[in-house]
Amino acid sequence: MSNPGTLKERMNYEKSFDCVQCGYCLPACPTYETMETEKHSPRGRIQLMKLAAEGKIGLEELEEPVGKCLGCMACMPVCPTNVQYDQMLEGAKRVIEDNKQKPKLQQAVEHSLLDTLIPSAAGMNTVGNLTWLYQKTGLQKAAQKLRLSTLAPLAMGEFEKVLPPQPSPKERSARPAFRPAHQPEKARVAFFTGCVMDSMFFAINEQSMELLAIAGASVIVPEEQTCCGALHAHSGRHDKAVELAKQNIQMLEELDVDYVVNNAGGCGAQMIRYDHLFEEGTVWHERALAFTNKVRDITQVLADLDSLRFTKPVNERITYQPSCHMTNVQRVTEAPRALMQAIPGIELQEMNDPNFCCGSAGVYNLVQHESSMNILDVKMKDAGSTSTSTIVTTNPGCLLQMKYGAEKAATGQRAVHLVELLMEAEPVPKDYKL
Amino acid sequence: MEAQWITALQQRIGKERVQTGTADRHSYSYDGSFGEFLPEAVVQVRSTAEVVAVMETANAFLVPVTPRGQGTCLSGGPLPVKGGIVLDMSQWPSSVDITPGDLTARVSPGTLTAAIHAAAEEHGLMYPPDPSSAHVSTIGGNLAENSGGPRGLKYGVTKDYVIGLEVVTPEGKIMQAGGSTIKNVTGFDLTKLIVGSEGVLGVITAATLKLIPKPPAVQTIMASFASMETAGEAISTTLTSGILPAKMEFIDQACALAVEAYQPSGLPTDAAAIVMIELDGNEESIQVEARQVSQIMKELGALEVIEPKTPEAAAAIWKARKMVSPAIAKIKPTKVSEDATVPRSQIPAMTARLADIREKYSVSLVVFGHAGDGNLHPNILCDKRDQEEMKRVELAVGEIFEAAIELGGTLSGEHGIGTMKSSFMEQELGAVGVDMMRRIKDAWDPNGIMNPGKIFAEPGQRLVLTDE
Numbered sequence: 001m002s003n004p005g006t007l008k009e010r011m012n013y014e015k016s017f018d019c020v021q022c023g024y025c026l027p028a029c030p031t032y033e034t035m036e037t038e039k040h041s042p043r044g045r046i047q048l049m050k051l052a053a054e055g056k057i058g059l060e061e062l063e064e065p066v067g068k069c070l071g072c073m074a075c076m077p078v079c080p081t082n083v084q085y086d087q088m089l090e091g092a093k094r095v096i097e098d099n100k101q102k103p104k105l106q107q108a109v110e111h112s113l114l115d116t117l118i119p120s121a122a123g124m125n126t127v128g129n130l131t132w133l134y135q136k137t138g139l140q141k142a143a144q145k146l147r148l149s150t151l152a153p154l155a156m157g158e159f160e161k162v163l164p165p166q167p168s169p170k171e172r173s174a175r176p177a178f179r180p181a182h183q184p185e186k187a188r189v190a191f192f193t194g195c196v197m198d199s200m201f202f203a204i205n206e207q208s209m210e211l212l213a214i215a216g217a218s219v220i221v222p223e224e225q226t227c228c229g230a231l232h233a234h235s236g237r238h239d240k241a242v243e244l245a246k247q248n249i250q251m252l253e254e255l256d257v258d259y260v261v262n263n264a265g266g267c268g269a270q271m272i273r274y275d276h277l278f279e280e281g282t283v284w285h286e287r288a289l290a291f292t293n294k295v296r297d298i299t300q301v302l303a304d305l306d307s308l309r310f311t312k313p314v315n316e317r318i319t320y321q322p323s324c325h326m327t328n329v330q331r332v333t334e335a336p337r338a339l340m341q342a343i344p345g346i347e348l349q350e351m352n353d354p355n356f357c358c359g360s361a362g363v364y365n366l367v368q369h370e371s372s373m374n375i376l377d378v379k380m381k382d383a384g385s386t387s388t389s390t391i392v393t394t395n396p397g398c399l400l401q402m403k404y405g406a407e408k409a410a411t412g413q414r415a416v417h418l419v420e421l422l423m424e425a426e427p428v429p430k431d432y433k434l
Numbered sequence: 435m436e437a438q439w440i441t442a443l444q445q446r447i448g449k450e451r452v453q454t455g456t457a458d459r460h461s462y463s464y465d466g467s468f469g470e471f472l473p474e475a476v477v478q479v480r481s482t483a484e485v486v487a488v489m490e491t492a493n494a495f496l497v498p499v500t501p502r503g504q505g506t507c508l509s510g511g512p513l514p515v516k517g518g519i520v521l522d523m524s525q526w527p528s529s530v531d532i533t534p535g536d537l538t539a540r541v542s543p544g545t546l547t548a549a550i551h552a553a554a555e556e557h558g559l560m561y562p563p564d565p566s567s568a569h570v571s572t573i574g575g576n577l578a579e580n581s582g583g584p585r586g587l588k589y590g591v592t593k594d595y596v597i598g599l600e601v602v603t604p605e606g607k608i609m610q611a612g613g614s615t616i617k618n619v620t621g622f623d624l625t626k627l628i629v630g631s632e633g634v635l636g637v638i639t640a641a642t643l644k645l646i647p648k649p650p651a652v653q654t655i656m657a658s659f660a661s662m663e664t665a666g667e668a669i670s671t672t673l674t675s676g677i678l679p680a681k682m683e684f685i686d687q688a689c690a691l692a693v694e695a696y697q698p699s700g701l702p703t704d705a706a707a708i709v710m711i712e713l714d715g716n717e718e719s720i721q722v723e724a725r726q727v728s729q730i731m732k733e734l735g736a737l738e739v740i741e742p743k744t745p746e747a748a749a750a751i752w753k754a755r756k757m758v759s760p761a762i763a764k765i766k767p768t769k770v771s772e773d774a775t776v777p778r779s780q781i782p783a784m785t786a787r788l789a790d791i792r793e794k795y796s797v798s799l800v801v802f803g804h805a806g807d808g809n810l811h812p813n814i815l816c817d818k819r820d821q822e823e824m825k826r827v828e829l830a831v832g833e834i835f836e837a838a839i840e841l842g843g844t845l846s847g848e849h850g851i852g853t854m855k856s857s858f859m860e861q862e863l864g865a866v867g868v869d870m871m872r873r874i875k876d877a878w879d880p881n882g883i884m885n886p887g888k889i890f891a892e893p894g895q896r897l898v899l900t901d902e
């Protein structure tokens with residue numbers, strides 16, 4: 001690992017001075033609520049990061065508070081002084097990563113996931129394909145074939161029951177690289193497939209592109225795209241995150257499109273912040289800004305195009321579990337709600353505290369399993385006490401967690417991605433006459 | 435080896451209640467003001483019996499105990515300046531028990547103020563004290579600081595709504611003060627003594643609060659003025675015209691400019707002062723009052739008077755008022771927020787003094803506040819890392835206090851004395867006043883373990899805003 005700058009620089013120390021310790025972030029923080037102590041609150045974490053950067057406490061004191069932070073960024077929109085907690089957190093993770101003092105399990109999971117599988121499309125397809133294989137052949141055989149249970153943790157153990165059926169490798173490779181708009185073209189977009197999304201929820205990606213096309217966008221699936229780098233940045237692999245960002249920036253520069261569209265709140269949040277990975281005033285910073293200007297969540301594009309008409313009512317009461325990164329980082333909150341409410345027959349009933357994280361948080365539910373489950377319990381109490389039959393989400397991690405949570409808490413609800421719900425309502429181009 | 439008292443405490447209330455790790459202690463070493471002090475242990479209590487156990491142990495071993503709500507204090511109240519125990523009250527289970535027939539609520543100390551607002555509202559009632567930190571702060575902290583907010587003008591502050599308290603004394607005895615009745619003259623009013631005592635006389639473990647019927651309608655008015663004097667005149671004319679608004683806030687031009695730069699909210703930026711008023715009551719009567727107030731504003735030469743027609747438009751005005759705090763924080767990272775309060779007629783004189791102080795020490799000073807009750811919030815925006823600047827700020831703050839006292843005002847309208855203002859106490863109260871308070875403190879807390887180092891200055895103590 002490279003070690004540019006002092007500890008203070010790497011930890012974004014100067015940013016800690018923006019925190020006036022007012023405590024306004026405390027009620028927003030899920031881990032403060034479930035862990036009930038200030039070192040697991042944003043204000044406490046910032047204080048500890050500051051002291052560690054000053055060398056007043058050891059880095060080992062940071063590991064637990066930082067490791068247990070969900071990175072949900074619910075503390076950011078409520079902060080009156082606009083503390084850049086995301087950058088401080090990444091800085092702290094980077095320093096901890098460089099010092100390699102993480103728990104063994106966390107290291108193993110992160111290594112297999114982040115250094116080998118996720119950055120390569122081939123690797124992620126392997127996860128998807130192996131998942132498929134595993135579903136066709138049963139747990140035992142697949143587990144033997146995989147040998148290492150950490151290789152495809154998402155498909156393992158507790159989450160196994162809730163995975164959707166996987167497409168065969170043949171179906172995967174048959175995806176068209178270009179889809180023309182189904183009505184006079186209103187926009188040209190590059191579709192960002194996302195690693196987890198594409199491997200676990202391949203069908204939802206297909207539906208997303210279909211939906212964009214119906215709404216009047218021509219859709220390109222650039223082959224040169226790579227992982228957004230969110231999981232790398234969140235686990236302190238700064239250099240890798242930069243490398244992946246550069247590759248995506250280059251990819252987009254070569255295309256003539258209006259937007260790069262994604263359907264995973266976490267990916268969108270990482271991509272919309274690419275400029276933070278580069279120093280201001282550098283050429284790469286400029287290029288990153290050009291990229292971030294084009295990043296859109298699919299719901300923003302669909303709402304902007306305003307060109308869908310739904311032909312089949314979906315008579316259901318639903319509740320919405322927004323992706324934290326979509327709410328707190330991308331700050332997209334209206335478009336998804338407007339879209340679901342445009343479906344005839346749908347009634348949206350908000351749950352208590354919808355912005356409270358579901359506990360999925362990247363790989364958090366794997367490396368901090370118990371903490372994640374405590375947070376999920378709070379969430380399922382809120383989701384379960386609505387009188388709804390469906391939980392709608394906008395991110396693959398949340399989707400998996402909600403599917404799992406509904407099963408675990410036996411709420412009787414199903415969990416779907418918003419795109420799936422929109423497709424159930426059989427959309428057609430707005431001006432389309434039967 | 436853990437200190438003996440820590441082991442003793444763990445035996446009495448359980449190991450999991452007593453945190454002694456480095457990260458744990460550091461994350462209870464600060465509040466919303468200046469300074470950091472490291473406690474030796476953080477004890478999270480959830481029942482009166484546990485508080486008794488802590489106080490008894492602390493007395494036996496002579497260990498200081500500092501109560502702490504959510505640490506939003508702006509005067510250093512929950513800082514463990516002498517080490518010892520930080521007594522975290524914030525994890526005490528929240529509970530609001532409303533008796534609608536009596537218009538009272540019994541609450542636990544860790545309950546967030548906003549939760550009391552919400553529970554009262556469910557019964558068509560209102561708990562009026564509305565500090566802007568209500569969604570974060572605990573009622574225990576509000577009681578200890580006697581917190582107030584914009585509605586203080588018409589409805590008063592926390593102390594006006596407390597009728598009964600359960601307190602664990604510094605020696606670990608349970609005491610009931612007051613009761614459940616609105617009137618009560620049995621003995622000294624210890625309830626009111628405890629309220630505003632900043633945690634130096636005991637630990638509040640339960641409170642009975644008074645509620646009032648929620649006014650059915652509200653109307654907002656915003657007026658801007660070319661000078662602070664006319665704004666002040668408009669405020670006092672309104673208050674002597676037979677109308678008592680629920681809120682009467684004002685912000686100066688620097689604040690308005692900061693808000694418009696931070697998040698354009700439609701505030702006039704050409705005026706020296708903006709006054710924001712909320713009337714509440716019955717729909718018909720407040721419409722009549724609104725016309726009268728607008729008339730007064732216009733007659734006194736307001737540049738502009740706005741009466742928003744929709745609740746959304748009114749909400750936008752109050753949102754702009756709320757934006758002042760974050761907006762001015764953009765001027766410079768460190769905010770020294772004061773709450774010197776003067777008699778209402780002295781507001782223009784005080785703002786003139788503040789302008790002089792700004793010049794004299796060349797500090798970035800802006801003013802907003804609760805004009806209706808004379809509670810100003812002069813805020814100095816500075817940078818903690820700049821030692822030279824902070825020295826000037828220290829002097830400026832001292833002079834703000836002096837100005838307030840000279841104009842017949844007080845050091846603090848709502849944030850409390852704590853560590854920040856203790857060295858100015860004698861200036862306002864005189865030696866006898868402070869001495870009588872100290873005697874009360876010594877009688878209540880013979881071992882001097884209850885939140886020591888607050889309110890009463892040590893010899894030679896002065897305001898320090900620098901790290902060194």
Ligand SMILES: Cc1cc2nc3c(=O)[nH]c(=O)nc-3n(C[C@H](O)[C@H](O)[C@H](O)COP(=O)(O)OP(=O)(O)OC[C@H]3O[C@@H](n4cnc5c(N)ncnc54)[C@H](O)[C@@H]3O)c2cc1C
Pocket residue numbers: 021022023465466500501502503504505506507508510511512523543564565566567570571572573574575576577578579580581582583632633634636637638639848849885
């Ligand atoms: C952004 C911001 C805005 C604010 N706005 C206002 C405002 O509008 N009006 C206002 O009045 N204040 C305001 N404050 C100040 C602060 O929020 C209040 O003083 C609040 O009452 C503190 O509550 P807390 O729970 O955070 O208590 P803490 O800050 O933790 O403690 C405050 C004091 O109370 C004592 N204490 C706490 N609990 C108990 C207990 N159970 N028994 C005995 N003593 C106890 C502590 O020892 C300490 O001295 C503001 C603060 C911030 C940061």
Ligand code: SF4
Pocket residue numbers: 018019020021022023024025026042043046075078079080081082083
């Ligand atoms: S809300 Fe912001 S300034 Fe306040 S304590 Fe949290 S991070 Fe610090």
Ligand code: SF4
Pocket residue numbers: 028029030031032040041042045068069070071072073074075076085
């Ligand atoms: S990112 Fe989420 S979990 Fe972490 S401190 Fe902020 S609110 Fe808490």
